[in-house]
Amino acid sequence: MIAGKAQGQLKIKARRSMPSFVEGLLYLLPSILLFSVFLFYPMLKTIYLSFFLTDAQGNAELFVGLEHYSNLLQSTAFRTSMKATLLFVLYTVPAGIILALFLALLANQKLKGIGFFRTIFSSTMGMSVAASSVIWLFMYNPAIGLGNMMMKTFGMSEMQWLLSPDTALISVAISTIWMNTGFSFMILLGGLHNIDSHLYESGKIAGVSDFYTLRKITLPLLSPTLLFIVTVSLINSFQTFGQIDILTKGGPMESTNVIVYSIYKDAFVNFNIGSASAQAVLLFAFILIVTILQFKWGEKRVHYQ
């Protein structure tokens, strides 16, 4: 195993004519160029607009300083949004990864016809968010949906699913987990394949239990893949938008009004570009902190094969 930092200590003499600074920049140039145009420029503009009231065209019109920020931090709606966002992340990320891992372990068995099951498990990958959301909308429909039909068959009382503030966020989370499972499954299965089968065989000879193998061999060796999936899931979860737009529109009573949807509504429906910008800046700062923490914590725990 090689620690990621190894190369940091090595100093390679620059023997080439080109200074490494210039060469490094050459490799980075395409990305830097695009980032500047399509990310930094809009972001700076967003920061700039967050201090203004804007006209219909979204141009800055009246300087209001930090008013948008103070309004947001004081408003209950913003706090509800933050809470909904955090809860949504909490509902979707761990459950989604555990489900995908379970399916991947299941599909990693050497059985006849396993290819069929693998295809099925990864099939949600091909479903777009828009299409999946519509299907789930039908399933959640309290009148005709399969959700309540099933509840009835099992003798349980009907649920309001998307219509009650208590269950709406969880319902959206369930559909989101389903949508993301295909991709996570596929990646985790790939990760499992990469684990040296000799390790399992020696484990078998030593006579350890399946669970022990999972905990001591599989999971540690899978950790780079897991870090990848955790990061992707976190980003996706924070940016969830499509399903909310179709399933709940942020309701009922703003219980699913996650911050990204709130930004969308302010920017694209209410045309409060200023307020939307301020929310975007706050979200940016917030995710930045979470990500830094995650990397700090995550990188230490990841094992490289």
Place this chain on the structure above:
Amino acid sequence: MSIWKKSFLYMLLSVAAFIMFFPILYAFLISFMQGGEVLQGKIIPSDFSFTNYESAVQKVPLLRYLWNSFVVSTLIMVGQVLFCCLAAFAFTFIQFKGRNVLFLIFISTMMIPWEATMVPNFQTVRALGWTDTYLGLSVPFFAMAFGTFLLRQQFKTIPMEMYEATQVAGVNRFQFLFKVVLPVSKTSLVTLAIYCFLSAWNMYLWPLLVTNDERMRTVQIGLKQMQSQELATEWGVVMAGVVMVILPTLILLFLGQKRLQEGLTRGAVK
């Protein structure tokens, strides 16, 4: 493996497969329903005819849209993987001043919410004259911090001794990237490629903004185009569209399953 364990596994697999596949199956069933059948809460359509499929194709130029989505997604995939490779390579194998700061800046772009960038970027693309072109649809997404980060993680697992050895052998950096680094990073590259392709395939608002011409529009717009506002939507037709959109992906997944897994395994660093 004992027969008991085997049958238990098969049972588990079947149950899981049924649950996972059910929503897609449901969409498939709806795609055959006529008129009010969907809203009356039926599950099994009264008859399996392909009229919905016919009208889905007639309503929007779905094949053209599929082609566009395919082209755009492929372009974005190739562009992203290429740009990310270059950037990640620089961040791993080239020592230069300010590298860490630059990396941090790169990473921070990951957190910029897309809503904030959409409208200014549309103005930029318009100023460049890229509306209604594949360029406008794909180029803004070529650079991705997340991909750079992922590949950097992967590249860091490559022993530095390997790099030094090639240096001694007189191989230049660029060759090192293509001859050594990329082949051993196949897994990550494929993973990243799939991720890029899928995110691109799912785009809706951006393609809607930068295209006016029907010949340049993508599948997700097509699906939205089939749904009415205020009037009752013909869900059978929409679902027929959905099924047609996912069918190619499903077939690809099934056929590619084995090869993809093999590829993933072969590319692994041992």
Place this chain on the structure above:
Amino acid sequence: MKMKWKVFLLMVVAVFALVACGEKKEEGSGEKSTEAPKVDGKTEVVFWHAMSGQLEEVVNKLVSDFNASQDKIAVKAVFQGTYEEAITKFNTVAGTKDAPTIMQTFEVGTKYMIDTGKIEPVQKFIDAEKYDTSKWEKNITNYYAVDGVQYSMPFNSSTPILMYNKDAFKKAGLDPENPPKTYEELKVAAKALTTGDQKGFSILNYGWFIEELIAAQGGLFVNEENGRKGDATEAVFNGKEGQNVFNLISDMYKDGTFYNTGQNWDDMRAAFQSGKIAMYLDSSAGVRGIAEQAPFEVGAGYLPVPEGTDWQGVIIGGASLWMANGIAEEQQQAAWEFMKYLTSAEVQAQWHVNTGYFAINTDAYNQDIVKTEWEKYPQLKVTVDQLGATKPSTATQGALISVFPEARQKVVNAMESLYQGANPEEALNQAVKDTNQALDMANRKK
């Protein structure tokens, strides 16, 4: 460390200055074009719309018919997503050469469009050729007229309507030809209709229906005569009329005769068609689809009002067509020709029959295709009669506010809180307070 911060601060300032400059430049560079784009020698009219599904087919048909009917103008219809998405895109390109000639916008965007200053009132063309507008349904065109100036051309217009299940009425011992006209009758009917899995009544959680129910009683939504005398500064929908509506919902919900169907139109229609609800409010544009598909007989009735209240009528909903300014005169003229074509009796009759939206031109209702359609779906006639019976006033003309979409979200929030047992008066007051805040913000920009 200190030095670094200073440098950083300096950079931030510099960047901001740059962004601010970029802003101004964009404003100044309104690439005004005076030459009309031509396609095969024809003047091109680009028509942006938000009509999807079956509606898009009808629009495309109208456009191709128009293009075939003459050889000077070529109209190009382009679907631009939902109304909101289309406006976002319009905002970005308004005043440049990429702007469409004709832009379709929903009714709540009316004030917003006027405020952009990027549109040309159609009144200019009506005046220029002394176009006869006497055939236009005043209850429709009034919505889009401010101070006697016709700003946009109504296109797809609809109103709410009470829909009910006639079979269920018979089963409950109610007269299927006599739908409830007052809240009191509605409550009684709903009670009788609530049996087993079936609930009596439902309203979609959508602000439009609340506005309509208030207007039917003659109530206003905002001050300044519903925003038609000047910029509205305060919401007033928590008055007596609004409270009547909210009390109705709250009482019926507590009573177990009201069913919460959420925010999705098709969810509500599914509940009706599957027999979960026996009465509900729908858009007149959806009437035909329901009548055609429901496995039972469907009836339609006017919007109810509280007993002893004079029925005032309904406000028009839907969308209208706007003409862009800053484009070549020739193009505007061509767009006007297309608009005139759209309002002709034949086209309007076709439009009404194929979509369920109203005809702006009342002559259309005398056309044969309309008569046969009405025989088949008498519910359609009810919607037209309800609109015709509407008494013109600032209440039924509809409110004019720039932050309408936001106000609707606040009303929906208030509606949803009723199902959680909130006090109707408090819920309404909260919605008014939130709307006022949005209005304040909008008015400060002026």
